[in-house]
Amino acid sequence: MTAKPLLLPEPPEIPGISFHNYQSEKDLENILLVCNRLYELGIHEGGLELDELKNDYAHLNNCDLARDFLSVSYHNQPAGYIRRYWENLIAEETRVHINILWMLPEWMDSPVGDYLISWVEARASQTSADLPPLTGGNRIEFLAPETDKAKLKLLERHGYRPLRYYFDMSRSLEGELPDHPLPPGLEVRPALSSQLRQIWDASIEAFKDEWGSTELTDENYAQFLNDKTNHPELWQVAWEDDQIAGMVMNYINLAQNEQERRFRGYTEGISVRRPWRGRGLASALICRSMRMFKALNMTEVALSVDAENPSGALGLYTRLGYQTYLTKINYAKNLPEAS
Missing domain, CATH: 3.40.630.30 (Gcn5-related N-acetyltransferase (GNAT))
Known part of the structure; x- marks a missing residue:
């Protein structure tokens, strides 16, 4: 019943x-x-x-x-x-x-x-x-x-009990930065306006392997296009011929930087599609992003990560020098039912 x-x-x-x-x-x-x-x-x-x-x-x-x-x-x-x-x-x-x-x-x-x-x-x-x-x-x-x-x-x-933990991490851009080359056969190209949907779709495909992923809709895409922190000119998108291999969808939150009195760039939207995983592509794109932000006079970069990300993202970011500054907790319980 x-x-x-x-x-x-x-x-x-x-x-x-x-x-x-x-x-x-x-x-x-x-x-x-x-x-x-x-x-x-x-x-x-x-x-x-x-x-x-x-x-x-x-x-x-x-x-x-x-x-x-x-x-x-x-x-x-x-x-x-x-x-x-x-x-x-x-x-x-x-x-x-x-x-x-x-x-x-x-x-x-x-x-x-x-x-x-x-x-x-x-x-x-x-x-x-x-x-x-x-x-x-x-x-x-x-x-x-x-x-x-x-x-x-x-x-x-x-x-409610903790189900998942997320770490907000940052890294200073002062001093020497890590450098990882792109895997052979890949190149980074500017994100053209005509390619935005293709890039977004590739990102969504890659993130389907993440814990808690859901089916996104055209409303999500419309929200994404109109987001003030959507800066395709800052993205690092790697291609192999006409196929997108991976990306970092970098952005700068100017309002937040002004309020916090800092110069931070976000290395977010980090994803690699399945055929190109395990070759160091994410490391290469993040390192390129760091150098780009430093050239733009940013003094730090930041990102968020699922502590149990199955791809080992937390370990990668730690090796690249990111350190946790805030923990967020996903609390959950099963829906109570009326008797």
Whole structure:
């Protein structure tokens, strides 16, 4: 017998606290205010801009903002928000319900936070009831930086446990930099506008082997094209004849650099397609990226990595001099079912 979906909980009655679903662009402005406050507290990264939020929210998948977004205010001032969506995992017969939660610490580990957790669990239950069942069931996930102690405490109190760890790593560009040659038969060419979809598709193909990968859509591609940090002129794309072998989709977050008062380039989107793996291509492209950023007067590079990446990426980045400066934890638990 199929269990009935969970009912949405009643919000707590706390003087000054109010909740509402997504209404307008004003909610995005409130997100920015909350995240900037969390940045001041050392919890959220800097550099978030309203245009970035507008682009993200214009190209959502599997998310009904009228039902999957909840804003929290205290005396009409933004205090936090949560947004949820779902994806089917490629490598598992599992549906994952992903939640983005940011809130001021004084409300995170409180009945307000408890309510948001119960609310997203109920929404996940309702959503899964409307979708075809999967043999691997449904899982609910939150990503939390280790600096957000209130969120970690809240999640653990509700039965969420670490499932995966991600490391944010950086490397100084001062002094001598490593140098690895391109494998024979490969060359790096500028990324032309006419090739962007081909490059994106090659990247998606390569990342399908990663843990937690999902099927991406045209909405994802539209979001990617309109992202302010999308800088094809900085990419290192290796080709063999007319085939893309691998790439590093470098970018510079100018707003973040200004806010953090630093000169950082990101060596992100590192991928190598299966036929070209095991030949040192990723090392060569990352080293080329470092030298390019140094020529642009950047003083450091950074990236994020899955600590258990099956390709051994963490070891590669460590050998190239990257060091961890922040750990992020993917908390998860199976979707509770109503009796």
